[in-house]
Amino acid sequence: MRYLIPVLILAGLVVxxxxxxxxxxxxxxxxxxxxxxxxxxxxxxxxxxxxxxxDLKGRPVLVNFFASWCExxxxxxxxxxxxxxxxxxxxxxxxxxxxxxxxTQWLARHGSPYRKVILDxxxxxxxxxxxxxxxxxxxxxxxGVIVYKQIGPMTEAAWREKxxxxxxxxxx
Amino acid sequence: MISELGHFAxxxxxxxxLIQIFVPAYGxxxxxxxxxxxATSAAQTQAMLVFFAFGCLTWSFVYSDFSVxxxxxxxxxxxxxxxxxxxxxxxxxxxxLLWVAILGGWTLAVSIFNRRLPxxxxxxxxxxxxxxxxxxxxxxxxxSNPFDRLFPVPLDGKDLNPLLQDPGMVIHPPMLYMGYxxxxxxxxxxxxxxxxxxxDSAWARxxxxxxxxxxxxxxxxxxxGSWWAYHVLxxxxxxxxxxxxxxxxxPWLVGxxxxxxxxxxxxxxLLKSWTVLLAILAFxxxxxxxxxxxxxxxxxxxxxxxxxxxxxFILGFLTIIxxxxxxxxxxxxxxxxxxxxxxxxxxxxxLLINNVFLVVASASVLLGTLYPLLVDALELGKISxxxxxxxxxxxxxFAPLVLMVxxxxxxxxxxxxxxxxxxxxxxxxxxxxxxxxxVPLYIHGHAPVAVIAGGFLGFWAIVTAVQEIWxxxxxKTTLSAGLFxxxxxxxxxxLAHFGLGxxxxxxxxxxxxxxxxxxxxxxxxSIDLSGYEFRFDGVEPxxxxxxxxxYGTVTIEHHGEVxxxxxxxxxxxRATQQMMTEAAVDHTPLRDIYVALGEPLSEDAxxxxxxxxxxxYKPMMRLVWLGGAFMVLGGVLxxxxxxxxxxxxxxxxxxxxxxxx
Amino acid sequence: MRTLLLLLALLPSxxxxxxxxxVAGMDASQExxxxxxxxxxxxLVCQNQNIADSDAPLATDLRNQVRRQILAGENNQQIKDYxxxxxxxxxxxxxxxxxxTLLLWLGPAVLVLLALVMAYLFTRRTRKPSTATxxxxxxxxxxxxxxx
Numbered sequence: 001m002r003y004l005i006p007v008l009i010l011a012g013l014v015v016x017x018x019x020x021x022x023x024x025x026x027x028x029x030x031x032x033x034x035x036x037x038x039x040x041x042x043x044x045x046x047x048x049x050x051x052x053x054x055d056l057k058g059r060p061v062l063v064n065f066f067a068s069w070c071e072x073x074x075x076x077x078x079x080x081x082x083x084x085x086x087x088x089x090x091x092x093x094x095x096x097x098x099x100x101x102x103x104t105q106w107l108a109r110h111g112s113p114y115r116k117v118i119l120d121x122x123x124x125x126x127x128x129x130x131x132x133x134x135x136x137x138x139x140x141x142x143x144g145v146i147v148y149k150q151i152g153p154m155t156e157a158a159w160r161e162k163x164x165x166x167x168x169x170x171x172x
Numbered sequence: 173m174i175s176e177l178g179h180f181a182x183x184x185x186x187x188x189x190l191i192q193i194f195v196p197a198y199g200x201x202x203x204x205x206x207x208x209x210x211a212t213s214a215a216q217t218q219a220m221l222v223f224f225a226f227g228c229l230t231w232s233f234v235y236s237d238f239s240v241x242x243x244x245x246x247x248x249x250x251x252x253x254x255x256x257x258x259x260x261x262x263x264x265x266x267x268x269l270l271w272v273a274i275l276g277g278w279t280l281a282v283s284i285f286n287r288r289l290p291x292x293x294x295x296x297x298x299x300x301x302x303x304x305x306x307x308x309x310x311x312x313x314x315x316s317n318p319f320d321r322l323f324p325v326p327l328d329g330k331d332l333n334p335l336l337q338d339p340g341m342v343i344h345p346p347m348l349y350m351g352y353x354x355x356x357x358x359x360x361x362x363x364x365x366x367x368x369x370x371x372d373s374a375w376a377r378x379x380x381x382x383x384x385x386x387x388x389x390x391x392x393x394x395x396x397g398s399w400w401a402y403h404v405l406x407x408x409x410x411x412x413x414x415x416x417x418x419x420x421x422x423p424w425l426v427g428x429x430x431x432x433x434x435x436x437x438x439x440x441x442l443l444k445s446w447t448v449l450l451a452i453l454a455f456x457x458x459x460x461x462x463x464x465x466x467x468x469x470x471x472x473x474x475x476x477x478x479x480x481x482x483x484x485f486i487l488g489f490l491t492i493i494x495x496x497x498x499x500x501x502x503x504x505x506x507x508x509x510x511x512x513x514x515x516x517x518x519x520x521x522x523l524l525i526n527n528v529f530l531v532v533a534s535a536s537v538l539l540g541t542l543y544p545l546l547v548d549a550l551e552l553g554k555i556s557x558x559x560x561x562x563x564x565x566x567x568x569x570f571a572p573l574v575l576m577v578x579x580x581x582x583x584x585x586x587x588x589x590x591x592x593x594x595x596x597x598x599x600x601x602x603x604x605x606x607x608x609x610x611v612p613l614y615i616h617g618h619a620p621v622a623v624i625a626g627g628f629l630g631f632w633a634i635v636t637a638v639q640e641i642w643x644x645x646x647x648k649t650t651l652s653a654g655l656f657x658x659x660x661x662x663x664x665x666x667l668a669h670f671g672l673g674x675x676x677x678x679x680x681x682x683x684x685x686x687x688x689x690x691x692x693x694x695x696x697x698s699i700d701l702s703g704y705e706f707r708f709d710g711v712e713p714x715x716x717x718x719x720x721x722x723y724g725t726v727t728i729e730h731h732g733e734v735x736x737x738x739x740x741x742x743x744x745x746r747a748t749q750q751m752m753t754e755a756a757v758d759h760t761p762l763r764d765i766y767v768a769l770g771e772p773l774s775e776d777a778x779x780x781x782x783x784x785x786x787x788x789y790k791p792m793m794r795l796v797w798l799g800g801a802f803m804v805l806g807g808v809l810x811x812x813x814x815x816x817x818x819x820x821x822x823x824x825x826x827x828x829x830x831x832x833x
Numbered sequence: 834m835r836t837l838l839l840l841l842a843l844l845p846s847x848x849x850x851x852x853x854x855x856v857a858g859m860d861a862s863q864e865x866x867x868x869x870x871x872x873x874x875x876x877l878v879c880q881n882q883n884i885a886d887s888d889a890p891l892a893t894d895l896r897n898q899v900r901r902q903i904l905a906g907e908n909n910q911q912i913k914d915y916x917x918x919x920x921x922x923x924x925x926x927x928x929x930x931x932x933x934t935l936l937l938w939l940g941p942a943v944l945v946l947l948a949l950v951m952a953y954l955f956t957r958r959t960r961k962p963s964t965a966t967x968x969x970x971x972x973x974x975x976x977x978x979x980x981x
Binding site: 539 | 886
Binding site: 023028 | 460467468469471495
């Protein structure tokens with residue numbers, strides 16, 4: 001009966017909205033999941049030489065985009081420090097659109113969970129990795145392929161539920 | 173104390189609203205006239221209580237009572253008084269109170285102006301309005317209480333969002349809400365028709381003025397919103413197809429379809445169940461808009477701070493009220509039969525086609541607005557749907573509408589002869605085509621196809637509207653007989669269609685001939701844009717009541733003569749430390765010149781050196797809002813037509829009954 | 834802390850400098866393409882704005898990227914592909930025509946055709962049958978003739 005069409009459409013919309021209430025419309029998922037890390041070749045902070053995407057292969061790593069001017073990075077920092085110390089996770093830091101002196105000062109003050117800190121002053125690597133706000137953390141497997149992106153500060157829950165299992169599976 | 177009184181008033185209002193629902197409902201069921209009469213007193217009590225609560229919140233703002241959490245979050249000691257009052261509706265809780273207060277206003281009006289309605293219809297209508305009141309009052313009392321206290325009391329408030337500290341804020345939300353809420357009256361009348369099983373021309377005649385009034389307020393609210401965004405946001409745009417803008421446009425489109433459908437139902441007793449459905453849809457879309465804006469499911473500059481709990485409540489309320497309405501529709505609408513033939517080539521046929529395009533346009537806007545949500549919910553990724561989509565989809569639906577606007581006024585009811593119509597429309601057609609080619613060529617020297625097409629539509633609507641009035645007046649003997657002899661409804665229709673044409677012209681010219689330039693200027697330097705010379709006279713620091721600004725001066729010259737001196741500003745609001753671009757606009761009916769300060773380019777903190785500026789030349793920009801204004805005026809004339817003010821006795825002679833259960 | 838504030842203070846002026854330099858070096862058709870593109874690309878950190886109207890640093894970066902690529906000779910599709918590879922389709926305000934957006938792009942046209950057909954069928958349904966009247970007239974005449 002065509003008179004039932006309106007109520008059926010309403011039912012469909014309500015289901016859609018109920019599902020929509022659970023999602024965050026501002027979160028932008030990464031199209032790089034399942035793809036190799038984008039190419040880069042940048043200088044390091046506090047040491048000579050440079051670092052490229054090839055250096056990311058061979059073991060699972062976390063690549064954490066941060067900056068000294070970023071508030072969320074301060075929030076996640078203790079979590080990263082804990083991961084680096086207790087779980088022996090290799091975290092490579094990408095210092096995004098930052099002045100090297102500021103990064104050095106900031107890390108001196110808050111401690112550094114990073115094996116290496118790469119300088120992405122212009123934000124070119126950020127653009128290639130699809131970074132739209134710091135902090136963001138990328139999980140790479142041993143083949144240098146991105147398997148997960150943590151948008152926003154790293155949390156213990158995210159580590160426990162999503163990232164640790166991926167890294168355990170990726171360690172070959 | 174005042175705040176507690178306001179809170180208490182809301183609770184009492186909830187009680188009154190519950191009485192407003194259940195006692196009259198009982199009265200309709202048992203045909204008890206005393207129970208029916210309770211509807212009016214309960215409704216008026218509820219309205220008074222809600223007005224009182226609104227007054228209490230306003231009082232708290234005027235006297236800067238920061239012990240009220242909502243006041244502390246949205247006001248400040250340095251905030252000018254006018255914005256302290258408008259801050260009442262500046263955020264979620266207060267704007268809900270405005271909603272409820274305006275609903276109280278409409279409820280009060282229905283409880284007073286119902287002499288011509290049967291008692292059971294009045295009672296049912298007020299009861300339905302009562303259910304809407306109960307929903308929103310509960311929403312406020314349970315999740316969004318504007319009267320919550322805050323301890324310890326802060327010394328100063330957080331200040332009203334600088335974007336809202338503008339004259340537009342004073343008037344746009346109240347007018348828009350008058351429209352949103354006003355459609356609840358048509359909705360209530362529709363439910364009353366379904367419940368009673370009676371829908372005749374008399375019903376349509378009662379419903380029309382209420383619906384037209386709601387429609388004109390909606391038009392006014394949307395026009396003001398567009399004008400405000402243009403002045404405040406600093407990027408020269410006036411419509412972005414933002415989800416919240418769409419949330420107001422969808423009920424407007426369906427509301428426009430409704431007022432046209434009501435004309436058919438009144439005149440020929442046709443399209444009854446369709447009209448009822450439209451009335452439910454128009455209000456349903458208003459409720460949907462409320463949900464979209466306050467629940468956090470979409471991203472928008474206009475969205476209120478969201479809370480999923482609130483989203484769940486509104487969704488629940490929406491489901492109950494619309495679900496019940498549509499179920500009632502499915503059950504009772506088949507009984508609203510129409511007797512009468514409809515052919516497509518007649519006024520009622522063309523109005524049906526008009527409805528088709530308006531409703532499909534609204535559905536398309538809904539599709540585009542909700543599509544990202546759909547794709548995300550199905551976990552298929554994240555996409556964006558923005559102006560390129562909406563423009564591509566809306567314009568092809570809009571063009572046939574404007575074409576029909578010109579035709580429909582000359583096409584008679586029941587059956588039309590093609591020969592007559594062509595004869596009537598020959599002259600307007602030629603004038604419209606000629607004007608569409610000549611005017612842009614004359615003003616700008618070149619006329620792209622898009623301009624000629626859009627210009628033709630605009631001139632077509634204008635010329636046919638004028639022709640209609642001309643034809644009718646010519647049939648009278650004297651000028652005054654002509655002016656006052658033509659029914660107000662016809663004046664209203666022609667003026668509204670005229671306004672549509674003016675709007676279409678404005679949009680066409682502004683879209684094709686706008687020029688925009690980003691420049692870097694030193695004080696004293698000039699630059700040319702579209703034949704106007706802009707001289708940047710530098711920036712100096714100014715201190716405002718609650719902001720510090722970089723106050724710029726730009727002198728605009730045309731052919732060597734000074735045309736205007738404008739003062740774009742960059743304001744830093746002290747309390748929130750938020751930066752605002754205060755664009756400067758010099759406007760004449762034929763063009764807007766828009767200047768906005770970008771960023772200071774000198775290294776010193778005084779900002780008196782070089783600046784980046786944005787300059788716009790926008791021809792016919794004012795026509796966009798002037799068109800809206802004409803539509804509003806047309807609505808006012810149409811809603812106050814004499815035949816809506818007939819007495820009961822005359823009413824009986826005019827009414828034609830059909831289809832009774 | 835002072836360095837942080839200084840940095841923040843510099844950021845807007847950097848944005849302004851780029852804004853004015855945005856169209857430097859482009860010819861008329863390149864500038865037109867630039868303007869169209871920046872109005873069609875979404876600012877990912879904003880509350881629903883395109884990168885043309887946004888002052889956010891990321892928007893400035895993306896405008897720079899578009900400008901660089903136009904000057905390097907890339908066409909519009911290549912520039913959009915570059916951005917969607919990094920940010921997904923979310924960055925496009927003009928949704929691409931793919932399987933997921935089929936309903937979106939075809940919906941309105943299908944709806945309007947369907948609705949027009951339904952409207953036409955509705956008017957047909959309201960038509961009064963005239964055959965019954967003719968038959969009744971026939972019967973009436975016969976009866977009258979019989980009773981003559």
